Amino acid sequence: MDFFKRIFGRKKPPVPPDGVKTAPLDPMMVAPTMITPLQGRIRIGMAQSTGVERTHNEDSLFVLQGNAAGLEALPEFGLYVVADGMGGHRSGEVASAISVRAVSRRLFEDSILQLMSIDPVTDLVPLQDLMRMALEEANMAVVERVPGGGTTLTAVLHLGHQITVGHVGDSRAYILTDSEVHAITRDHSLVKRLEELGQLRPEEAEVHPQRNVLYRAIGQGANLEVDVFTLPIPRDSHMLLCSDGLWGVVPDQEILRIVSSSETPQEACDRLIDAANAAGGPDNITAVLVYFPPE
Amino acid sequence: MRRTTRALPNKTGETDQLGVLQPGVTLQDRYLVLGVLGSGGMSSVYKGRDLHFPNVTKLVAVKEMLNMAADPTMYEMVVRNFEREADLLATLSHPAIPRIYDYFTQEASSYLVMEFIEGRDLERLLGDSDTFLAEEKVITWAVELCDVLTYLHGHQPQPVIFRDMKPSNVMIDQHGHIRLIDFGIARIFQPGQKGTMIGTEGYSPPEQYRGEASPAGDIYALGATLHHLLTRRDPRAEPPFSFSERPVRQINPQISPELESVVNAALAYDPKDRFGSVEAFKVALLSAAKQTGILISPQKSTALKLPSDVQELWSFECEDEIRGSCIVHRGILYVGCYDNNLYALDAKRGTFLWKYPTEGGIPTRPAANEDLIYVASEDHRLHAVSADQGKLVWTYLAEGPIRSSPTLYEGHVFVGADDGHLHVVNMLNGRRAWRVEAAAPIRSSPLVFDERVYYGCESGDFYCVDFRGEIKWRFRAKRAISSSPIMVEGILYFGSMDWTLYALEAEGGWQIWRFRMGRPTISSPAYAEGKLLTGCADGNIYAIDARNNREAWRFQTEHQVTGSPLVQEDSVYCGSVDGSMYCLDLRSGRKRWMYRTGGPITGTPTIHEGSIYFGSNDHRVYALLT
Numbered sequence: 058m059d060f061f062k063r064i065f066g067r068k069k070p071p072v073p074p075d076g077v078k079t080a081p082l083d084p085m086m087v088a089p090t091m092i093t094p095l096q097g098r099i100r101i102g103m104a105q106s107t108g109v110e111r112t113h114n115e116d117s118l119f120v121l122q123g124n125a126a127g128l129e130a131l132p133e134f135g136l137y138v139v140a141d142g143m144g145g146h147r148s149g150e151v152a153s154a155i156s157v158r159a160v161s162r163r164l165f166e167d168s169i170l171q172l173m174s175i176d177p178v179t180d181l182v183p184l185q186d187l188m189r190m191a192l193e194e195a196n197m198a199v200v201e202r203v204p205g206g207g208t209t210l211t212a213v214l215h216l217g218h219q220i221t222v223g224h225v226g227d228s229r230a231y232i233l234t235d236s237e238v239h240a241i242t243r244d245h246s247l248v249k250r251l252e253e254l255g256q257l258r259p260e261e262a263e264v265h266p267q268r269n270v271l272y273r274a275i276g277q278g279a280n281l282e283v284d285v286f287t288l289p290i291p292r293d294s295h296m297l298l299c300s301d302g303l304w305g306v307v308p309d310q311e312i313l314r315i316v317s318s319s320e321t322p323q324e325a326c327d328r329l330i331d332a333a334n335a336a337g338g339p340d341n342i343t344a345v346l347v348y349f350p351p352e
Numbered sequence: 353m354r355r356t357t358r359a360l361p362n363k364t365g366e367t368d369q370l371g372v373l374q375p376g377v378t379l380q381d382r383y384l385v386l387g388v389l390g391s392g393g394m395s396s397v398y399k400g401r402d403l404h405f406p407n408v409t410k411l412v413a414v415k416e417m418l419n420m421a422a423d424p425t426m427y428e429m430v431v432r433n434f435e436r437e438a439d440l441l442a443t444l445s446h447p448a449i450p451r452i453y454d455y456f457t458q459e460a461s462s463y464l465v466m467e468f469i470e471g472r473d474l475e476r477l478l479g480d481s482d483t484f485l486a487e488e489k490v491i492t493w494a495v496e497l498c499d500v501l502t503y504l505h506g507h508q509p510q511p512v513i514f515r516d517m518k519p520s521n522v523m524i525d526q527h528g529h530i531r532l533i534d535f536g537i538a539r540i541f542q543p544g545q546k547g548t549m550i551g552t553e554g555y556s557p558p559e560q561y562r563g564e565a566s567p568a569g570d571i572y573a574l575g576a577t578l579h580h581l582l583t584r585r586d587p588r589a590e591p592p593f594s595f596s597e598r599p600v601r602q603i604n605p606q607i608s609p610e611l612e613s614v615v616n617a618a619l620a621y622d623p624k625d626r627f628g629s630v631e632a633f634k635v636a637l638l639s640a641a642k643q644t645g646i647l648i649s650p651q652k653s654t655a656l657k658l659p660s661d662v663q664e665l666w667s668f669e670c671e672d673e674i675r676g677s678c679i680v681h682r683g684i685l686y687v688g689c690y691d692n693n694l695y696a697l698d699a700k701r702g703t704f705l706w707k708y709p710t711e712g713g714i715p716t717r718p719a720a721n722e723d724l725i726y727v728a729s730e731d732h733r734l735h736a737v738s739a740d741q742g743k744l745v746w747t748y749l750a751e752g753p754i755r756s757s758p759t760l761y762e763g764h765v766f767v768g769a770d771d772g773h774l775h776v777v778n779m780l781n782g783r784r785a786w787r788v789e790a791a792a793p794i795r796s797s798p799l800v801f802d803e804r805v806y807y808g809c810e811s812g813d814f815y816c817v818d819f820r821g822e823i824k825w826r827f828r829a830k831r832a833i834s835s836s837p838i839m840v841e842g843i844l845y846f847g848s849m850d851w852t853l854y855a856l857e858a859e860g861g862w863q864i865w866r867f868r869m870g871r872p873t874i875s876s877p878a879y880a881e882g883k884l885l886t887g888c889a890d891g892n893i894y895a896i897d898a899r900n901n902r903e904a905w906r907f908q909t910e911h912q913v914t915g916s917p918l919v920q921e922d923s924v925y926c927g928s929v930d931g932s933m934y935c936l937d938l939r940s941g942r943k944r945w946m947y948r949t950g951g952p953i954t955g956t957p958t959i960h961e962g963s964i965y966f967g968s969n970d971h972r973v974y975a976l977l978t
């Protein structure tokens with residue numbers, strides 16, 4: 058466990074076990090976001106806000122990012138999760154919180170932790186099955202512990218050159234290049250579905266009275282269908298995970314403009330949250346932004 | 353504040369926190385609970401015995417609905433609505449509707465007592481088998497369902513809309529007839545929450561989200577139910593209103609096009625485009641049944657239709673079976689044969705140019721580079737011969753037969769052998785550059801990419817080695833890997849004798865997904881438009897979504913498929929041990945044409961300038977114009 062604390066502890070910068078001094082990192086930068094000011098490294102930012110109109114924050118996020126160097130180094134890895142809870146009596150916040158835990162725990166245990174083992178581990182569960190299992194576990198946890206509660210959940214597990222995405226609900230994962238932004242997840246919402254069928258125009262969907270109705274969410278019954286897919290990491294691009302408190306308020310092009318005009322992912326996240334609040338902040342806002350360097 | 357909708361029923365028999373009544377409990381001093389028939393959400397159904405009939409066992413079904421209303425006025429309203437609905441149900445009289453005997457409310461629950469139906473609901477019936485239901489059977493049930501819906505929709509003074517047509521609400525009784533259960537009375541007990549989409553469970557029509565209930569909605573839901581029964585694809589696991597993305601015949605080609613179009617018509621997005629009434633639906637079903645002659649003879653007419661749009665260009669006879677694959681290089685076709693020869697034929701005309709004799713059968717595909725052709729033989733040798741005349745340039749001797757097709761990469765030939773080594777040979781002089789040992793014979797063709805070599809072997813081990821022969825990672829399947837890997841966007845795909853198609857991340861060898869087939873496979877996958885195509889000994893050619901392992905379609909041939917598919921534009925070409933070369937539509941898996949040869953086709957075809965070339969175990973090489 059110590060080993061992990063050293064590597065992943067958020068308070069201290071990583072100390073090489075052999076005690077050799079490396080260039081000191083600014084602890085302020087490392088503390089909440091683990092931004093690594095090295096060239097060619099993954100950089101991340103994250104931010105969250107209750108918004109203007111809400112009194113509770115029902116969103117949850119989890120971020121874990123690992124780098125290694127050396128001859129037989131571990132591959133780079135990361136785990137990014139965003140969940141947007143729903144349901145009265147605080148059940149939304151509990152549902153999103155326990156879902157994020159359940160998912161992170163399963164993925165951490167059965168993928169990242171396995172990487173660390175010294176003897177090669179065979180017979181691992183395929184990553185996509187693992188992702189599905191993780192979300193199903195979260196689902197069962199919510200069904201059992203938070204009746205009436207539910208949550209969206211979008212999880213990205215990054216290992217080496219690939220990301221595996223697990224998704225339920227209408228939080229989103231986007232890929233942003235210099236000039237383009239596109240969502241890689243598909244909203245499980247009624248209006249999105251009607252839009253896909255050509256029954257609603259995007260402008261209509263944006264103001265539709267039932268735009269909050271989901272047809273899939275964690276915690277809504279024993280059988281959960283999860284979208285799972287794997288993509289190569291987007292080189293020299295950003296990946297954004299966010300709740301609808303961001304994408305429902307700040308247009309995609311504006312998100313792109315903010316991200317490409319920010320110095321760091323953290324600055325971008327802060328500005329994204331500001332933009333959502335400036336636009337009325339009707340809902341909780343969560344953003345996690347990951348920059349993948351060129352090869 | 354948002355709410356979602358979809359609550360799938362818990363698995364039958366599973367209990368939940370609502371506290372299901374235990375066997376032995378008696379309700380109203382009259383109904384003895386014998387067991388649970390179904391339970392989920394806010395309601396449970398019990399098998400019970402009516403104790404007012406002490407001398408006989410009169411079975412009943414008791415449906416219990418929990419009244420969750422918090423304040424007394426709401427509670428009262430729920431009970432009143434329940435009683436009104438129960439009264440309505442009690443007046444219905446139709447052989448397909450169970451009779452209502454009694455109802456009552458006690459404490460927080462209301463109960464409906466009805467006829468017990470001996471049989472299974474359609475959801476369970478689907479779950480109890482894993483084969484497709486016969487078209488005839490489904491049509492018979494559909495017609496009966498139309499009859500009972502006609503009765504309900506014609507009810508006076510008010511039509512009764514069933515609203516909840518789906519497999520779990522239809523039972524097949526012991527006489528084989530359908531019975532409608534679950535008149536959605538439970539709906540009264542569902543707290544109406546803001547934003548909740550009532551009944552959006554895959555079967556409901558799109559207009560239901562606007563709160564409309566009409567006969568057209570029941571028609572849609574019946575269409576959805578039939579779609580599920582015919583395809584075995586549960587619409588609750590799919591996005592709403594997505595039936596048109598999964599045409600019935602794409603999933604179950606046995607179904608007639610006539611029935612498919614009836615189902616499609618019922619599933620039209622706009623209610624106006626569906627059947628005008630359930631009677632019209634029934635008429636269409638009956639005429640579909642008549643047109644396909646389903647009630648007269650089993651259908652067998654579509655097969656055996658000879659291809660019109662494929663034409664033989666030429667064929668050439670060798671002296672023994674052709675099990676490997678051919679290539680075309682500079683207008684010349686090269687193919688190895690079990691008569692030990694490598695043949696060179698003019699690709700346009702099929703005329704013989706030369707043959708080069710090895711001392712063993714050639715089960716592999718030759719490789720070509722500029723002036724040299726490389727061919728691996730069971731005589732333990734890799735042969736390099738001149739492309740124009742078939743003159744020997746060099747041979748390389750392995751310590752066992754070579755059944756792996758050579759791969760050329762940066763001046764070297766990479767080839768596996770039955771001696772359990774991967775051999776890397778200088779392309780120009782045939783000298784070994786290096787070799788590396790595997791756990792067993794290597795029969796797959798190595799993939800070389802970015803200074804890494806990837807190959808599987810007969811022990812089920814799959815290796816990634818670098819150019820110094822050092823193992824970077826190793827993955828283990830449960831049985832032999834004779835299928836050759838391909839790589840797409842950093843992911844490796846290959847099949848195994850353990851009945852599985854694997855997707856591995858190329859950098860570390862982590863498994864991303866696996867896809868299980870019906871038998872072992874040695875076919876090497878092909879990739880196109882996001883789909884992986886592979887053959888399998890179960891006789892199928894599969895198309896699998898590469899992003900996740902969902903099956904897009906499968907096409908059943910009449911024997912094992914050991915060769916590999918080839919994709920050109922939107923066509924998939926693949927041979928089968930049944931002797932035919934098939935051309936399928938890449939998107940749907942529908943057959944475009946097939947071409948019969950006189951023996952199994954075990955190799956992979958190749959395409960060159962609009963012609964497709966392949967060998968058959970009938971000793972012949974074929975060239976077809978596509």
Ligand SMILES: Nc1ncnc2c1ncn2[C@@H]1O[C@H](COP(=O)(O)OP(=O)(O)O)[C@@H](O)[C@H]1O
Nearest residue numbers: 389390395397413467468469473520533534538
């Ligand atoms: N009258 C009956 N006779 C026998 N089994 C029944 C009867 N009614 C319901 N069942 C069984 O109980 C299950 C659930 O019943 P249903 O009325 O559909 O309840 P739910 O509201 O939970 O959907 C059915 O799928 C069926 O298997």
Ligand SMILES: [Mg+2]
Nearest residue numbers: 520521533534
């Ligand atoms: Mg039911």
